[in-house]
Amino acid sequence: xxxxxxxxxxxxxxxxxxxxxxxxxxxxxxxxxxxxxxxxxxxxxxxxxxxxxxxxxxxxxxxxxxxxxxxxxxxxxxxxxxxxxxxxxxxxxxxxxxxxxxxxxxxxxxxxxxxxxxxxxxxxxxxxxxxxxxxxxxxxxxxxxxxxxxxx
Amino acid sequence: xxxxxxxxxxxxxxxxxxxxxxxxxxxxxxxxxxxxxxxxxxxxxxxxxxxxxxxxxxxxxxxxxxxxxxxxxxxxxxxxxxxxxxxxxxx
Numbered sequence: 001x002x003x004x005x006x007x008x009x010x011x012x013x014x015x016x017x018x019x020x021x022x023x024x025x026x027x028x029x030x031x032x033x034x035x036x037x038x039x040x041x042x043x044x045x046x047x048x049x050x051x052x053x054x055x056x057x058x059x060x061x062x063x064x065x066x067x068x069x070x071x072x073x074x075x076x077x078x079x080x081x082x083x084x085x086x087x088x089x090x091x092x093x094x095x096x097x098x099x100x101x102x103x104x105x106x107x108x109x110x111x112x113x114x115x116x117x118x119x120x121x122x123x124x125x126x127x128x129x130x131x132x133x134x135x136x137x138x139x140x141x142x143x144x145x146x147x148x149x150x151x152x
Numbered sequence: 153x154x155x156x157x158x159x160x161x162x163x164x165x166x167x168x169x170x171x172x173x174x175x176x177x178x179x180x181x182x183x184x185x186x187x188x189x190x191x192x193x194x195x196x197x198x199x200x201x202x203x204x205x206x207x208x209x210x211x212x213x214x215x216x217x218x219x220x221x222x223x224x225x226x227x228x229x230x231x232x233x234x235x236x237x238x239x240x241x242x243x
Contacts (some may be wrong), residue, residue, distance in 0.1 A: 023242060064242035069209045069216075074234050076160060080170070085160045093243040100189065105242035109162035109207040111196070111237055134196065134205065 001070045002048040002088065002129050003038060004028070004146040011050040013124045016117045018090035020131050022061035026052040027072065028088040028115065029079040030049035045113060051075050063092045064103070088129070095120055100139040101129040108132035113142055122149070154182045154227045157234040165192035179212060180223030182233055197235070209236045 004012070015024045030047040037044065041105070049094050053075065057066040060098060076086045093099075099120040100108075110132050118125040127146060130139040141151065153173045158166050159205045166172055167190075176182035187194040188189070199205050213236040217225045227233070 025239075031154065064240070066240035069211070069236040069238060070214070073234060080160070089239055091241060096243045101241065101243050103243070107207070107238070107240035109237035110238055111159065112239075114241075117234075136207070 001042055001143040001145065002045040002047065002115070004029075004050075004115070004144070006147050008047045008050040009147045011052065012090050012115070012117060015031060015052040017051070017118050017122060017124060019055070019061075020119050020122045021091065021094045023057075023063065023065040023092050023094060024052065025055050025065040025067055025089065025091040026050055027067075027075045027086055028090055028113070029075075029082070029084040030087050032087065047087060048084060049082075050090065051078075062094060066075075066107075077128060086112070088115055089119060090115040092107045092119050098126055098128040100128075100132070105129075105132055105136055105139055108136055108139065111135045112140070115130065125133075153229060154160055154231045154233055156182060156186055159191065160239065161194055161234070162193060165190050165196070176227055177227045178221075178223060179210060179227055179233060180219050182227055185208070187201060207238045209238050211236060212235070 027045040029049045032045050037042040037098050055065045057064040057069045079086045098116040113129050114118050115129045117127045129142040129144040131142050132139040153175050156172050174182045174185035
């Protein structure tokens with residue numbers, strides 16, 4: 001399960017709305033800890049901070065994003081210095097739903113949670129989180145708790 | 153010996169170490185030593201054919217080895233090898 005705190009959530013939504021009609025992308029930093037959820041022992045990824053990153057895709061960014069590896073490395077180093085971990089990646093889908101597309105899957109990495117934010121007519125609509133596999137053939141929905149989400 | 157910087161999600165396979173050191177004359181040899189010592193890493197870095205997974209980028213001193221000699225890139229004492237995932241997508 002991934003839980004996004006209000007300050008991180010606000011950064012993500014603001015970033016996604018600001019970049020509309022283009023896709024935005026960024027990193028989610030936080031801690032992973034065991035917790036009891038609905039009476040069951042669970043591992044919770046709590047996102048304390050969101051870091052907007054530049055969409056480095058060379059081309060139309062309405063339907064594509066790319067993160068520079070060195071930007072990700074820098075972010076990971078900063079996370080470590082702050083006592084946090086790089087837990088996930090977020091990006092937006094302008095004017096379409098928050099699903100994990102074929103392009104998302106084929107360019108994913110199984111080491112992180114992927115949160116997709118749907119932005120419709122410039123305004124946040126809903127979000128979902130996914131866990132892609134190493135073969136980049138399937139992404140499992142991940143339970144997402146945020147200040148405003150529909151259940152996965 | 154070359155230093156290898158391990159991304160956070162993979163540190164569970166390296167006894168939580170963020171940097172480990174291995175000998176080798178090429179990047180491939182160093183990564184071979186790494187995945188022999190920490191066997192759990194292998195499936196995360198390499199596919200069943202023994203090739204680096206498509207989302208795994210390897211940098212030698214901040215240079216992408218794809219633009220050098222790939223895993224045959226020569227390594228010197230004190231070099232740093234960094235593993236960074238490649239991430240992109242779109243609706």
